[in-house]
Amino acid sequence: MTHQSERLTMLRNRWYPILPAHHLRRRPVGVKRLGQRLVVWRDAAGEPVVMPAFCPHRGADLSQGKVVAGQLACPWHGFRFAGDGRCTRMPCEGREARIPAAMSTRSLPARERYGLVWLWWGEAARATEEIPFFENLADPRGTADAARILPYHYSRMVETNLDIHHTPFVHGSVVPVGEEVADFEAHQEGDRILTSGVLKKPGKKTGMPFRDDFLLPCLNSIELTPRVRILVAATPVDDDHTWVWFRYHTEVTPFAWVRWVLSWLAIQSELRVVQQQDWRIFRAMQPGTLDDVPHHYVKADKGIALYRRLRRDLLEQQDASGARAAG
């Protein structure tokens, strides 16, 4: 795919989560991700299909259409599109009409896995690669999720998801943890950054242990306790916005519906806390992406520093291979 969204400085040849699978039922869904307006729908086999949102005929938004007999029908003049993007019907021209190839659209590489719809961003021929994921968060049963689009570059959101030591200052009224980060450990293993430590009050021996891991291109697993974990995605919408999606996993009972209720309650309080407490900070923070704001890190920021370096190295490799391909 080559289009204006290249300027998003996204990592190419990766799978990006774009929508929770349970949001995709019989009706097509319109989203903007990775700089493109997209329509997402299910074909006759129930597989997710992702296409550019605009109809090749006269540019209607196909997400306002409907799925008819496993094909997507445009809301404006009823032209139909198969899951591979082929235009199969132009009702105004009669059944015998020859359909020009230009009336077809594109189907982008997509998959449904781990309770999410994923879009491949990069060379389509490489979309056979597995979707990397956190093994212990793979099962969506008994979880609850929520999403918001926030007006910040995705790299700042990933960085924020790796920041635990703001907790006592921003969320001290609801999470009374200490401000010192003890036993902090951060290292990189391939596409992962693993961090762990203990938030404790100065002078105390114990505190709240945490684990906060990142997986390229944009997933975090935040372990509040070994049985309560939050999965967070920070998928680029465009240069200035990020789709922040999070899912609670509460493994405190074998009953999925009880876990769902607990997860749902946790999500509601998380949303309230994040909206009231984190967003006040976000709104006023220094604007820009990780590429243009020089920050100064301390030991407790090592996970963020590792992410920044990893992302920069991969973007440089990407630029170099793009230049080689062009030259």
Ligand code: FES
């Ligand atoms: S704009 Fe889609 S069928 Fe005319």
Ligand SMILES: [Fe+2]
């Ligand atoms: Fe926070």
